[in-house]
Amino acid sequence: MELNLAAIIFVAILANNIVLNQFLGVCPYLGVSKRIETSLGMGMAVVFVMTLATIVSWVIFNFILIPLDLVYLRTIAFILVIASLVQLVEIVLKKNNPTLFKALGIYLPLITTNCAILGVALLNIQMGHNIIQTVVYAIAAAIGFTMALVIMAGIRERLELVNMSGLLQGAAVTLVTAGILSLSFMGFAGIMTL
Amino acid sequence: MELFTALIVIGGMGLVFGGLLAVAAKHFAVEEDARVETICDLLPGANCGACGFPGCISFAENVVGLKADASGCIPGGKDICDSICKVMGIDSVGSEVKKVAEISCLGSRDVAPDKFEYHGVRDCNAALAFSGGFKACKYGCLGLGTCAESCPFDALHMGDNGLPIVDRERCTACGICVKACPRDLIRIADADRTCKYVPCNSKDKGKVVREVCEVGCTGCKACVKACPQDAIVVEDSLAVIDSSKCDNCGECVDACRRSIIKDAAKVHHA
Numbered sequence: 001m002e003l004n005l006a007a008i009i010f011v012a013i014l015a016n017n018i019v020l021n022q023f024l025g026v027c028p029y030l031g032v033s034k035r036i037e038t039s040l041g042m043g044m045a046v047v048f049v050m051t052l053a054t055i056v057s058w059v060i061f062n063f064i065l066i067p068l069d070l071v072y073l074r075t076i077a078f079i080l081v082i083a084s085l086v087q088l089v090e091i092v093l094k095k096n097n098p099t100l101f102k103a104l105g106i107y108l109p110l111i112t113t114n115c116a117i118l119g120v121a122l123l124n125i126q127m128g129h130n131i132i133q134t135v136v137y138a139i140a141a142a143i144g145f146t147m148a149l150v151i152m153a154g155i156r157e158r159l160e161l162v163n164m165s166g167l168l169q170g171a172a173v174t175l176v177t178a179g180i181l182s183l184s185f186m187g188f189a190g191i192m193t194l
Numbered sequence: 195m196e197l198f199t200a201l202i203v204i205g206g207m208g209l210v211f212g213g214l215l216a217v218a219a220k221h222f223a224v225e226e227d228a229r230v231e232t233i234c235d236l237l238p239g240a241n242c243g244a245c246g247f248p249g250c251i252s253f254a255e256n257v258v259g260l261k262a263d264a265s266g267c268i269p270g271g272k273d274i275c276d277s278i279c280k281v282m283g284i285d286s287v288g289s290e291v292k293k294v295a296e297i298s299c300l301g302s303r304d305v306a307p308d309k310f311e312y313h314g315v316r317d318c319n320a321a322l323a324f325s326g327g328f329k330a331c332k333y334g335c336l337g338l339g340t341c342a343e344s345c346p347f348d349a350l351h352m353g354d355n356g357l358p359i360v361d362r363e364r365c366t367a368c369g370i371c372v373k374a375c376p377r378d379l380i381r382i383a384d385a386d387r388t389c390k391y392v393p394c395n396s397k398d399k400g401k402v403v404r405e406v407c408e409v410g411c412t413g414c415k416a417c418v419k420a421c422p423q424d425a426i427v428v429e430d431s432l433a434v435i436d437s438s439k440c441d442n443c444g445e446c447v448d449a450c451r452r453s454i455i456k457d458a459a460k461v462h463h464a
Binding site: 094 | 196200204211212215218219222
């Protein structure tokens with residue numbers, strides 16, 4: 001069991017990183033990775049929401065969709081769950097924890113329709129995890145996302161100081177960087193699979 | 195039958211979540227001070243940060259929270275200060291004098307030569323980091339336009355001679371260019387003051403200034419002797435005119451051997 005959880009963590013963070021190997025959540029990966037500070041904020045918000053959303057989707061899947069034999073509706077059901085959940089979290093945070101809301105608030109709407117969240121919820125079901133594995137997998141995947149984001153932000157902060165041709169500046173060099181970073185993470189791919 | 199279960203389950207989930215959100219929105223509603231939005235609408239909206247807060251909305255919040263002064267919005271000036279005071283129900287404060295940015299260097303490319311060719315990043319800070327800047331004069335304007343780029347009001351442009359030009363209409367004296375200039379050549383001055391000033395920042399000795407710039411102040415003190423008001427002092431080989439004493443007579447302009455004494459807040463202005 002412990003070995004299994006360790007394997008889940010390793011695979012979710014490094015070998016099957018949701019951004020760098022599965023290409024989910026590429027939009028915030030490119031959009032919110034200009035400063036390390038903002039990428040950390042986004043990462044924390046993703047950890048928070050991804051864990052919640054994956055657990056709730058797991059519960060909905062196992063206690064509503066499976067008994068009623070409606071497994072084929074999981075995608076639409078999860079979208080519904082995640083969108084409402086994020087909105088709910090935003091409302092509750094705003095009232096009960098303004099400090100946390102200030103830190104995470106601006107990132108929450110970005111996450112509402114994020115494919116990384118939905119992707120992890122769906123992959124989690126596909127892998128047939130139990131509830132403990134679900135929690136561990138969701139947190140690990142979110143940490144993997146944060147790590148990818150922070151690495152990217154670090155590179156981009158340095159890239160801004162580089163004197164480069166106008167042809168490469170902006171989106172072009174960002175995409176090239178993302179590609180190379182993804183390639184380098186492919187090195188983990190063969191080590192372990194789930 | 196299966197169609198109906200699907201409809202009921204998804205529809206039901208939608209209803210439950212919708213209801214939950216509606217209840218939450220009511221139950222957890224946060225009351226926001228309506229004045230914040232009113233004040234934010236009054237502000238210029240450039241988010242320049244001259245008030246010391248990150249953006250106009252933050253300034254508005256702090257004014258309502260009584261942590262910032264109503265006159266804090268520098269680009270807004272007197273008018274906006276008055277409107278904010280009206281919203282807040284307090285007596286009007288703040289000064290009426292219009293201020294603009296003033297640049298204290300005349301060393302354009304043709305009169306103040308470079309000591310080497312620079313092909314690096316087009317940014318004054320970067321250029322300065324490389325061997326103390328490419329300009330022969332240690333104090334002069336590098337002319338790469340870091341100040342112009344920093345201006346949130348599009349009021350600073352680089353002229354063809356390599357010196358910045360201030361657009362008096364657009365300049366709001368927010369002071370961002372003052373901070374942006376790595377050589378501290380920009381200051382905020384009253385727009386309509388009538389006095390003379392020396393647009394030079396060189397603290398080098400006269401001999402050095404003569405070598406590196408045709409329009410630098412050598413600190414020869416000819417103006418000091420000519421001034422009937424004793425308004426001019428020379429410190430560190432640089433003449434400084436006290437604007438409170440200067441009566442704009444123009445004696446110093448004639449006395450200056452390099453003809454660099456100018457009307458204040460007029461040079462570099464468009």
